[in-house]
Amino acid sequence: MNETQEWTTVIQPKDKLLSVDFKELWRYRDLYTLFVKRNIITQYKQTVLGPLWFVIQPVLTVIMYMVVFGGIAGIATDDIPQPLFYLAGTCMWQYFSDCLGKTSNTFVNNSGLFGKVYFPRLITPLSNVTSNLLRFGIQMSLFIVVYVIYAIRGCNAHLTWYLLLFPLLVMMMAGLALGFGLVISSMTTKYRDLQILFSFVVSLWMYATPIVYPLSLVKGKVAAGFDLYTIMRLNPVTPVLETFKYGALGAGEFIGWQWLAYSFVFMVALLALGVVIFNKTQKSFMDTV
């Protein structure tokens, strides 16, 4: 018959390094939207308070920060009311760490599903990052409500034009979390001890990011011979957070386009690396999990 017909599926031990099948990813776009839907539906259904938890968590966190960092340690907040300042940082960081956590456990959490059927595994972290936006949105609404209350009562906080970058900033947060998460998830399938390492690295990372203190506070500080201000800005999350805080609250000063560009390039490179490593791992991980 049609012996000349091309082979349409070839299964072989190892693909070339850069053979990410974007066409296939696109073909499974319906699965992506369905996963997003599933994540959102099931988040609501499994708890008594439902989405209320999304609000309770940042409120408690902010109160804790106000007591510990604002009260006991007496760290300045750039003349912005403490709740606003902490809430802005916490909401952004929460989204980042949620995405990072979910993504880095992709293989471990889904081994049952991955063991039974093939689909581009990248769909799972992509849909998680998207569905986390719901939680982020609710927390942002909380931020806006608190903001409005303070604005009516009168305070130093004011919007700047940089707030227009907000969509880009969220995208960069998602991209950074996804990139790191993909790299980590691929490594943890083989060496489980790395999971423990990464989970506390992420919690320490928060303190290396200006959330409970303003970046301006670090200016001119030197630790062990290093200029802390420069080092802090090398943290790719810092420029994103600082830009958001400057845009939304007028806190401190704009970090500068060069640092934002650095962060962006960092994200793109990390994402590319993550996707390549993840793609390589998805073939063999069932034998190692």
Add this chain to the structure above:
Amino acid sequence: MATAIEFNNVSKQYRLGLVSTRTLSHDLQRWWAVSVRGKEDPYLKVGSVNDRSTKADSEYVWALRNIDFKVEQGDVIGIIGRNGAGKSTLLKILSKVTGPTTGTIKARGRIGSLLEVGTGFHPEMTGRENIYLNGAILGMTKAEIARKLDEIVDFSGCARYIDTPVKRYSSGMTVRLGFAVAAFLEPEILVVDEVLAVGDAEFQKKAIGKMQDVSQGEGRTVLFVSHNMASIQRLCRSGILLEKGSVSYAGTAAETISKYLSEQVVQSEYQNPNPQANQKLVLLSANVSPKTGSLIYTTTPIQIRFTIRVNQPVGHMVVGFNLMSSFQYPLARADYNDQNGAYSLDPGEYEFLFEIPANTLSNGDYKIEFDVAEKGVRNYAGEQSVLTFHVDIDEHSHANTFSENISSKMSIIRENWLVKYEKQ
């Protein structure tokens, strides 16, 4: 006929034991040998053949070794073999769940695989939502599912509960819903693992019917793995026999099945080679024999005799056996306490004698699997204690006989239920 799938020297190596231990050091060794010194991968060589009866002397085993065959378009091929022969690994590689260690598989057309029904079902979501989710996981688009939704719901027979969360479904309904989605997949090549073993008899019939439609009517290629020789025989045209990770026979389905059955060694006696004193219960020996003579005929009562030792009294003791056909159909079950209401035995050695009355079984091959167990905890009778026996047609008997080997099985158990017949 064109070739639909071509396996070229496919092999798959697995590691035994805990994967997370010493991995880092092994990886470093491998990296040292391959990348730095330019030598052959040291762990690719040492693998031993996958044979479960002997203890592996190496950490690596070949689950599949040099699999090399072609499947023609429109063929329905059954893959059979003992547990651990590599059937599931083969399907996993075909489904792209895991990659082969060496070799390639080439195929014409989409491969749809069904290693489990209802993969990815979420209990909190409704039947309808799960149909979409499951369909998309299996590779269908939303539009495709929407188009077939009514048919799927209809086939599953769950129409009344379609907007109820799946967690309220009975397990049978969940399986039906899962199979219904899978049945409407339209890949050119369909890979099916033992999914027909689930669900009730009526649904199994429906599922087999649907599979037959798929292969015959629509000309699709189907690869089917099952322990159930009867459904292999009914569904498949050709067969592949896997043994220790290699293809040991390929031919028509009937030939392959009889080859497989003939290689099953008849074991009518079992002697525990190493009775453990620290086990609560031990099966010491067992045998199956005719009550009279040396061969088992349809007219001979069959005696099953076994001895056990109770080292420690057990709360809820199970001592008995399952009678299976060689096709793995469970036929009957007998227990020491069916009549007397006992639930445990004092420490000591006991001999049991069971007798299957004459004219119960038709001719064919049978298996006896023992249970010497603490209920819900552990069965102390191992796989080695499985006995097999053959029932022959008694030449002197004038009774009608049924043969298990004919393709449409009529019956296995022959009961004397006739009360009378008379001319009216």
